[in-house]
Amino acid sequence: MSCNGIATTPPHFELSQIIACHGCDLLLERLPVKPGEKLFCPRCGELLLAPKNNSVNRSLALALSGLVLFPFAILQSIMSLDTMGFENSGNILDGVLMTFRDGYWLVAAILALTTIVFPLIKLTLLFVITLNIKLDRNPDYLRLLMRGYVHFDEWGMLEVYMIGILVTIIKMHHMANIHYETGLFCFIGILAMTLGSTLVMDQEEFWYLIENGNHN
Amino acid sequence: MTKFSNHQTARSANLALCHDCHKLVSVNTEDTAVSCPRCGADIHFRKPNSINHTWALVLTALVLSFPANLLPIMQVNFMGTTDLSTIMDGIIYFFREGSYGIGLVILTASILVPWFKIIGLILILLSIRFRWQSWLKHKALLFRIIEFIGRWSMLDIFVIALLQVLVNFGSLTTISAAVAAPYFTGVVLSTMFAAITFDPRLLWDS
Numbered sequence: 477m478s479c480n481g482i483a484t485t486p487p488h489f490e491l492s493q494i495i496a497c498h499g500c501d502l503l504l505e506r507l508p509v510k511p512g513e514k515l516f517c518p519r520c521g522e523l524l525l526a527p528k529n530n531s532v533n534r535s536l537a538l539a540l541s542g543l544v545l546f547p548f549a550i551l552q553s554i555m556s557l558d559t560m561g562f563e564n565s566g567n568i569l570d571g572v573l574m575t576f577r578d579g580y581w582l583v584a585a586i587l588a589l590t591t592i593v594f595p596l597i598k599l600t601l602l603f604v605i606t607l608n609i610k611l612d613r614n615p616d617y618l619r620l621l622m623r624g625y626v627h628f629d630e631w632g633m634l635e636v637y638m639i640g641i642l643v644t645i646i647k648m649h650h651m652a653n654i655h656y657e658t659g660l661f662c663f664i665g666i667l668a669m670t671l672g673s674t675l676v677m678d679q680e681e682f683w684y685l686i687e688n689g690n691h692n
Numbered sequence: 693m694t695k696f697s698n699h700q701t702a703r704s705a706n707l708a709l710c711h712d713c714h715k716l717v718s719v720n721t722e723d724t725a726v727s728c729p730r731c732g733a734d735i736h737f738r739k740p741n742s743i744n745h746t747w748a749l750v751l752t753a754l755v756l757s758f759p760a761n762l763l764p765i766m767q768v769n770f771m772g773t774t775d776l777s778t779i780m781d782g783i784i785y786f787f788r789e790g791s792y793g794i795g796l797v798i799l800t801a802s803i804l805v806p807w808f809k810i811i812g813l814i815l816i817l818l819s820i821r822f823r824w825q826s827w828l829k830h831k832a833l834l835f836r837i838i839e840f841i842g843r844w845s846m847l848d849i850f851v852i853a854l855l856q857v858l859v860n861f862g863s864l865t866t867i868s869a870a871v872a873a874p875y876f877t878g879v880v881l882s883t884m885f886a887a888i889t890f891d892p893r894l895l896w897d898s
Contacts, residue, residue: 639801
């Protein structure tokens with residue numbers, strides 16, 4: 477790794493006017509990017525900036541709606557099957573508990589974390605962070621919460637679970653009658669809110685507001 | 693796009709990018725412990741010990757892949773008889789039934805994606821080890837794909853969890869997870885952690 481010799485001259489820009497690519501470390505001028513536009517690294521192609529319109533308000537709205545639906549999505553029955561006089565239904569929490577009871581505690585723990593705990597933490601953190609930014613309050617723990625959000629973000633797997641529900645429906649539909657229940661619609665709801673919040677949230681802007689305050 | 697001359701990197705200008713909040717921080721030497729003035733995370737030029745951690749996790753995933761694929765992952769009890777099936781049996785079942793679409797989805801998520809991640813990461817690690825400097829942009833893209841698809845391998849575990857709850861008809865038929873489930877979960881976890889511990893900037897350093 478040769479980092480000495482080449483280009484040791486300090487940049488002629490203020491630190492606030494340059495950015496570095498997190499994919500290849502290339503230094504770049506911070507070009508003005510409008511909401512809806514994206515800035516990619518010219519060397520490795522990594523997405524660097526993607527400002528969003530009205531990011532804080534929209535994230536707050538989506539986080540709140542997701543939190544309202546959350547208990548119903550987890551505790552209400554997703555669907556019921558009936559075949560040959562037997563009928564049975566279940567919710568997402570049952571899936572975790574049955575796996576645990578069968579002795580597969582590692583699988584049960586990962587199921588609980590990726591489908592219940594992390595999605596719930598993600599929505600809760602987003603709600604608390606956006607509320608603090610909206611009220612222009614900047615408690616010390618806010619940056620810790622934001623760091624938590626950045627790390628938990630990729631461990632929620634609701635969209636993978638949704639595909640799992642579809643696979644299950646296709647697998648079972650000619651062996652039993654399937655009745656869709658409240659939990660399924662609430663689950664689709666929290667999935668939409670979670671995916672939506674990822675789309676409208678601009679982490680760069682959130683960090684900027686946490687550092688400099690929200691003056692508007 | 694205005695570029696700094698000679699592809700100047702942040703490190704060559706004594707600047708380090710915070711891993712958590714992406715703030716650029718001025719750093720004098722690599723040894724001193726610096727934390728980010730904005731978010732408080734530890735600042736490093738590169739993720740510490742990245743290559744070793746990634747190797748360890750990729751090799752763990754490789755070892756776990758064998759029991760995950762060869763042992764049965766699902767158990768179906770139908771009127772007193774027990775039927776154990778591996779991941780591949782489940783896929784073959786869908787193809788025999790004529791559900792090619794869903795068979796392809798499971799094949800991709802459970803078999804192609806994990807192997808793609810393991811082989812891709814080994815390729816990237818070897819290319820750093822032996823300083824293969826061609827196709828850098830493609831290797832960067834390969835890593836971004838590996839990061840993105842990581843979570844999708846959990847699909848089969850989710851389907852089994854749902855089936856065991858829904859198909860629970862007492863003496864008629866029940867479904868439960870079988871011995872390969874923890875190994876398979878281990879493969880998904882270790883490949884996801886391998887992608888997290890790897891620092892793609894190391895590709896460009898040589």
